[in-house]
Amino acid sequence: MPKLRLYTLVILLMGLGIGLILYKHFALGFPLSPDDKKSVWTIEAKIDFIARGDPIIVSFALPSETSNIVFIEEDFASPDYGFSELASPTGRRAQWSKRIASGPQTAYYRLSLYETDQINPLPVADLPPEPEKPEFDEVHKTAATTILDQARSKSANTEIFTRELISILNSNAPNQNRSLLLNEQSNEDYKTYLIINLLALEGISARIVRGLYLEDGRRRQSLANFVEVYIGNEWLLFNQNTGESGKPRNFLIWQRGDQSLLDVVGGKNSQISFSIIRNVHSTRNLVVRDSINRQAGIIDFSIYSLPIEQQNAFKMILLLPIGALIVVIMRLLIGIRTSGTFMPILIALALIQTTLLTGIIIFLIVVGTGLLIRAYLSRLHLLFVARISAVIIVVIAIMASISIISNKLGLSQAMTVTFFPMIILSWTIERMSVLWEEDGPREVFIQGSGSLLTAVIAYLFMTNRTIEYLTFNFPELMLVNLALILILGQYTGYRLSELYRFHSLERRNVSGKR
């Protein structure tokens, strides 16, 4: 059953094409619109310290890549320092080292990243060990227990309890117990550990999280402390100043756990500051770069792996199927007569180079002049092959004169005439003039304008930004296109032009019935 086979093939092609597109869109993050933009954050960490003239080791905690944060680039810079990147169980660390140094020293770490829209479920965290009961002296312990009781009485579960506890510690209302545990001078770290300890007293596991708020143009920033609490198989982030839970927007988690952020051996007065800059990049470029880096099979074996020059050539070639589809639609569904099946596509390609109006004017001038000269050639009694060759030469001469004259007149646009394929123009002229002799100027007009109309429509589609973007970045669209053309090849209904061609029949049959 050939029909069944065809439809199976069509469904297969469609499924494969659309499947690949969806995979690239959802799994690899390819945007479907060329205007899709993403913020790329560039973070620079500057580490300053004063060396004492001893061997120096600087160890600095680095953030790690997660499923929804993609690192584009990492740079480590520090003159004359040896550098290595170490993986430790608690995360990556950068290590700069030097035998002898003295005086002020600086090390830089630069990171570019962007956030993806992917929502990946958090991996189920391992059950942390039972928290060690912290040691409080008698007075502090009483204060702690009172606060915990206070928080517990107002809460129903661990999440609310944690939020309640943080808000008690941050409230401005006079509270002796709080003042005892936390005074105005105590720093952020102290507060973080106090919360962790209080939670431990309650038997709740918690850990410190350091992170950076991403805001454009910020300089001399430091990391903000958060508390992450283990609640029901997962870790939940709490803002230690407000009690809000969850990761804030534009917040980069730099480090988790107790390990120090920065260790400097052989130096003093170490300081770290962050500056942040935001850039807007096309999502597509980011995704392509990322996919190539990760060697995603589908991208690694795609057009992106070609040199840029070939990629540009393919940009054009991949548009041809769209033109072919337009021709199929125009001929099979509309019934427009064109001179030569695919000549319209070639004209459309030339139009892309010359821009629409200039292209059409040039086309008409060349073909018109060509027809006149061809009419003269036909009086010379030439053999066919010689005549068409003569027409080619004439076409070249016309094109050259158009270029030269327009250059003299300062019309640079008309110089794009060279983008028209000469052989095609010559054939068109030859066919048109034969058509003129045999079927009259009317037929020449019909087929000529049919070709031009089809070419213009194909041009409009092929220059559409979105279509151009989609055909190049989703070559799988070709499979969908192929499936569509296969379906159209089955169309046995009337062409639009036939509804006109047979319209007198309808009238006659209707009147015949009366």
Place this chain on the structure above:
Amino acid sequence: MFLASAKKLRSFGIIGMNQRNFGLISRYNPRHLYPLVDDKLKTKLLAQEAGITVPKLLGTVQYQHDVKLLQEILHSYDQFVIKPVKGSGGKGILVITRHDYNFYFKPSGDAIQLIDIKRHVSNILSGLHSLGGKPDTVMIESLIQLDPVFSDYSYEGIPDIRIIVFRGYPIMAMLRLTTHASDGKANLHQGAVGVGIDMGTGNALYAVQYGESVSHHPDTRKALSDLVIPHWDKLLQLAAACYEMTGLGYLGADLVLDRDQGPMIIELNARPGLSIQVANYAGLAPRVAIIEAIKTIEPDPQLRAAFSKKQFSVDSNIHPPRLLRTRREDPRA
């Protein structure tokens, strides 16, 4: 109304271009048989073998250097037709009705010289009129003499009769009358008058020019309704016999009536056009459906012609709705 509704056209059984290409040509005409009809010389030889009358072949020119022999071939004939062997749609056909020492006259009275004929011949040889520009052969045929029946209905040319033959059964016929507008050519595109013919009798039914209904020949002003094609049975039989000759399931046979030799075949077409439906004010689909329903094809062309004559005559063709249904329910359709 400018456009017909597709639904109505379908209910009249009009076949469109896409359906013709898909449901008729690609299904019933095996590609390898095309050369038999695309090459008019082959068709002519086949027809002669089958005992079918064709215009007499006066000579052929196959090579460019033989063009200079043209005068020798031509000078002994007063009238002749020069045709490309692989031409289509009547392209490249040159008719000469008389000539003197210097000039050759076309039916319109225009005089041309031998050099013009030579140029025409060499154009044909280099493939100007053939499909895809392939090198071609020229054949020179005797001129068909206008049957007096048509003398009131044609202008500077010979009318021809197009009969659509489906699986060996003639299913629809049209007479094409040359006009001044068509330059003496029987080509509807160029303004020839298409006359729908009653399959039962050979009587004219309707006539159209440029797709619009006409009642009189535009040049001779004769009423077309009086027109009856003589030798109608013979014409149908000749057309039916083309099926055995070529093996093509869907073909258009172009026949003419010669004053002296009677009906003859001038050309066969593996992709006959659809204008015949306009001239007949009837769709091909119901007739195709009737023939498709026939299980075994009658081997005798004469009996097939008789079947068609009875089946498709105007009198017996007044129930299109039922026929339409059979077409729709045809599982292969």
